[in-house]
Amino acid sequence: MIRMPGRSHRGPLPSLDREQVTLRDLLKEYVDLLAVEIGGRSLDADQEGLAEAAKALEMELSRAGYNVDPQVFEVRGQPCANLIVEIPGRRKPDEIVIVGAHYDSCGDLPAANDNASGVAATLALARSFAGRGSPAGRSLRFVLFVNEEPPFFQTDAMGSRVYARRCRERGEQVVAMLSLETIGYYSDEPGSQKYPFPLSAFYPSRGNFIGFVGNVASRGLVRRVVGSFRRHANFPSEGAALPSRLPGVGWSDHWAFWQEGYPALMVTDTAPFRDPHYHTPEDMPETLDFDRMARVVAGLDRVITDLVSDPVD
Template structure:
């Protein structure tokens, strides 16, 4: 690269950075409501019970079952059985979507509560139950599955206006991540082939790490200019096309939950924005967001053998789940347009 070319490249990068910063300030990070600040209130008795149930799920998935993927196929099967049994215990009708990957059958598990008023409009709450190679996956993603199971338990006796699905996905982790063998890709592609009207998808991903220490939170540039450096919040993350869903979800959360929260609707190319099952739904043209503690941008045990159940903050996770119950109820229960 000659000198003139290098100067032109640097200038182009500077212009792009300035453009991104302006865009971020206007549309990517501006969210309704205000994040909770200050001390957290005491746990309610119900939040304490939620915390205990979340712990039970994580201990089973990441403690007793442990690493669960195609390399540990029996554990992956045991995890699927556990998730399916817990959904059935809620009284939810459960179906299985099977696919053959590397000569072995893998399953997505779907629990359905039919809509009472507009059943053709579908809201999906999803989480992947597999873990990355070499890790028991307590935070990634037993916490997301535990949150999914608790939300299913809390909605099983209700009659949502829109159809509500609780879906546990397989094969989210490498080497399947963002590939044709990713469980949520199978699922989202099938939904599109059937012409289903999915109006919102929430991916529950790596949700159990929180810290009140300054500089405990990292970000990909340029987001580090706009968000706090203390990793004590839950994040609502979407692509630009899902901006309305991000804003709706975090706005509802902030009205009901006294817990720190941040939101962003950014280009998919930004590191971290598409790092879960909502990405598959974007590929199929559906709006989707990720609810997360931001995973490797905060959690030092991400994809490590040390991602064990004792690392999880179950009390703060219970507050997040309680707040998400209100978010889900608003998405499935209020009459009004949803979508990108």
């Protein structure tokens, strides 16, 4: 459950190539849009900001060439929406790979890392795949979820819970779900990375890696994703398939897919186990490392290509 294929990158990081520089700038643009131009975006604390965010994100997906399918539902008498786009596969269109992130904030906070970083990555990946045509294998969906944060977290009002339940009701074959959750904070300082007990005995003390976390039932997917990332990306990475009761393991939208029996994992910098600005007003774009984010997202682009093309364990 903790031994992963391949080897995590060690040593200095290579310079960004031209495409990664462009990607870095695009990621910063998207994070600034949510965290600075819009700010708080919460059905609980800032409904106006949440509606503005949904409108802006739908526009960005449309600009990338998608027909956006909003899943609108009511919570506390107020409408809110998951935003869904899809590229149908050619050989196995009924098998679906989902990449998603939540766009709401915790209260009236800027939430640059949690989770404008994940949304920025999802938008950039959707934009990257939009121009490639239909995948040869599976269908690919990008979904931006509402209501991940408290007080809706792990309730029936959580956007990903609403969406995953609909997938199951329709009998859809979701073969992999990747939740992009707080992926922008990194530190090379010793002791900058914390863990719930007893994981500190097995993982690095420096918060300079990207993590891939799933439950035990998703261990095949976790191994496949980590192996792919390590083949394609020169960036430190750690992976684990752990009991869902451990703190942090189910703290994002992948949890909703576990409830419906789908394999799912979280891609994360580990959020409160590393980022001191988590759920504070200091969670601003200037605290993020966009160079490292670009490396991670470039690696995820290759991982997703593998998932839609090849068998999933």
